[in-house]
Amino acid sequence: MAVDRHPLWKSLGIDLERNDEFLGMLGVVYPEVYLSQPNRPKGMAYFDEVTFDIHGAPIQEMLDEKERTGAQIVGTFCIYVPDEIILALGGIPVGLCGGSAYSFPDADTMMPRNICPLIRSYVGFKVGKLSPFFECCDFLVGETTCDAKKKTWEILDDLQPTYVMELPQRKDEIDRGLWREEIARFIEKMEEASGKKITVDALKDGIRRVNAKRRALKRLYEARKAVPAPISGKDALLVSQLAFYDQIDRFTEKVNALSDELEARVRDGVGVVAKDAPRLFISGTPQVIPNWKIHHVVESSGGIVVGEETCTGIRYFNDLVDESPDTVDGLIDALASRSLSINCSCFTPNDDRIQQVIEWVKASRADGVIYYVLQFCHAYNVEYVKMERALREAGIPVLKIESDYGDEDVGQIKTRIEAFMEQIA
C-alpha cells in the first residue's frame, strides 16, 4: 500500500490539488509508455517504483537525512555543478531541471513564453509550487551555461536563494583558471552553508561516490551497444533521468545490478527487439523526466534508441574525476579537468563533441543519428550545422528534430522518424 504523501506535501506548501493532477497524468502516461514494453529487464522494477513515487519517497528520504545530520539540500540545474563538493560537505545534491509542459502556464505569468522549455518548465514548477524537490531545497545553484538560464537566476533568486557559478565559454588556460577559482569559491559557499570545513578525505569520498555512479551508468550504456539491444532506449533513458533525483549510493547499486542482468542478456544474445530493428542514436539537448517523447516515437515505430549524447546520457557520466591527488587543491584541479572535458555546445570551439558523437555512433552500431534540439536552444541548434556536415562526411545519416514538451507535433515527428527509418533501412 502506497504511503499517503499529502501531509508531507502540505508541510512543504505544495499546491496539493495541482500536484495530484500532475501525478495523476503521470500515472496514466507511465504505464502506457513504460509498463507496456515487452521483455523488460527485471532490474527495471526498482526504477518503476522510484518513478511512481517520484514526489514522495525521494523527498521524505532527503528530509529525514536533513533532520538526522543537518544536511543542506542543494538544487542544481547542470552537470557542470560539482555534486562531489555538496556531498563532501554532508549535503544532498538534487537536479531541478523541468521536463513537463504542465507548469508552462505558471511560468507564463511572469516569464516570456518564447524560451527554452526546460527553463520554462522549472520556473513554472517553482512559481506554481508544484515541485516538492524545489520546496525542500535550502538553496539553488545556477550557472552561466546559456543566456536564458543566466538571466533566469536573477528572477529565481527572488523566490529562493540562488547562488551562481560562472562557467567559462572556452577551454584555454585562462578559462581553466577561472573555473578552478569558481570551484574554490563554491567550496567556501558550501562551507558557510553547512558550517563544516572541507577535508581531503571528505572530498575524496564525494568524488569516489559520484565516480561510482558514473561507472555504473557507463556499464549500462556499454551493454546497450550490443546487437540486439538488451534494454529499450526508454528504460535506459529513465535510469539516466533518475540519476538526478535518487539517493546516490543506492542508485549506483541498483544500476550495477541492472547492468549485471544486461551483461548476462548480452552473453545469451537476448534482446528487447529483433536484431534487424533500426538502431538510432540521439545527440543534443537534455531529456528531463517525464520527457520521453522522441524515444517513445522511435520505439513505437519499430526502432530502438541505443544511446544518448546528452546531459541525460553520455555527457553525464563519460568523464571521471581523478581520485589520486592528496590535497584539496589537487582535487579541485581534478574536478576542473573533468568539467572541461565535457563537450557541451555552450563552449566555443566544441569540435571534440563531434568526434565523440561519431565514435559513440560507430561503437553503438547505430544506423543513424537523431539530432534533438529543444526549441530556442541556440547553442545546440547552431552547432548542428557543423555536426551535420561532419556526420555526412562520415557517412552517418542524420535527422534533426526541434521540439518542445507539447504533444501537438507528435504526428509530424512520427512521420519524420518513420521516414528516416525507411531511408536508412
Added chain:
Amino acid sequence: MVVGIDLGSRTVKAVFLRNGVIEDAQVVLGGSDPYETAVSLLKRYPRCPVIATGYGRHALKETWAEKVITEIKAHAIGARYLFPSCRTVIDVGGQDSKAIALDANGNFTNFQMNDKCAAGTGKFLEIMAQSLGYDIDEFARVGLRETRAVPINSMCTVFAESEVISLISKRVKKAEIALGLHEAMVTRVASMANRVGVVKDVVFSGGVARNPTMVSLLEKKLKTEVKVAAAPDITGALGAALAAEGMLN
C-alpha cells in the same frame, strides 16, 4: 491487383493497379472522418493487398492495410515512376510540404519537412485566397496575368492573414497581394529544396502542384525546369500502390 491509399489532411486519394497499370484513381475530400472516407473508397475495389500512406495511415493499419509507409517514401516512389530521371521531389500538400532527395537508383537519401504549423502548405494558400475573396482556382491563376507582387513578410498563416488585411485596407491591388503570397510561399518551399540539394530532374507533386503560379515561380526561383504530372495529387497513393506491388513480388 493492389491499392495504394493516401489519407492526407484535406483529401483522401486511392490508386488501383491491375497488372501494373493504373485502372482507377480517386481524389475525394476527407471530410470530418477521413477514415470512413478511405474505407468507402477501398470498398470500390476487389479485396487485394493495400498499402496506406499519408498522415492518417496508421488508422488503416491492421484493418484494411497490410502495411503503412510514410508519405515521403510514397512520393519518392510515385514521382520516380512517373518521371524515371527524377532526383528531387517537392511535395506540397494540404498540411505539410517536403523536399526529398533521391540518388541515381531512386532511393531517397535525405528529406526536409515543414515545421508543425501551416506555413508553406496548401492550407496557407487556401486561407489566403479566402481572405482576399478569391475562388481558389482563380487565385492560383493570378501569376498568369499579374506581374507586380507586393512583398509579404509573414509565413505564419495567422500573421499573414493580418498582413493581408492591412494591405487590403491600404487599398493595395488584390492581384498584387495574391502574387506576393505565392512568392512568399515559393521562397519558403525553395529554401527547403535547397537544403536537401536540388538535382535535376525536379518533380513537383501534391495538390498544390496544380497551381500554375506556384509552378512558374518555383521554376524561376530554382532556375530549373519543374516537372508536374497530369494528376500530381495522386503521386503518394500511386507510390503506395507501387510499394504494394513490390511487396507481392
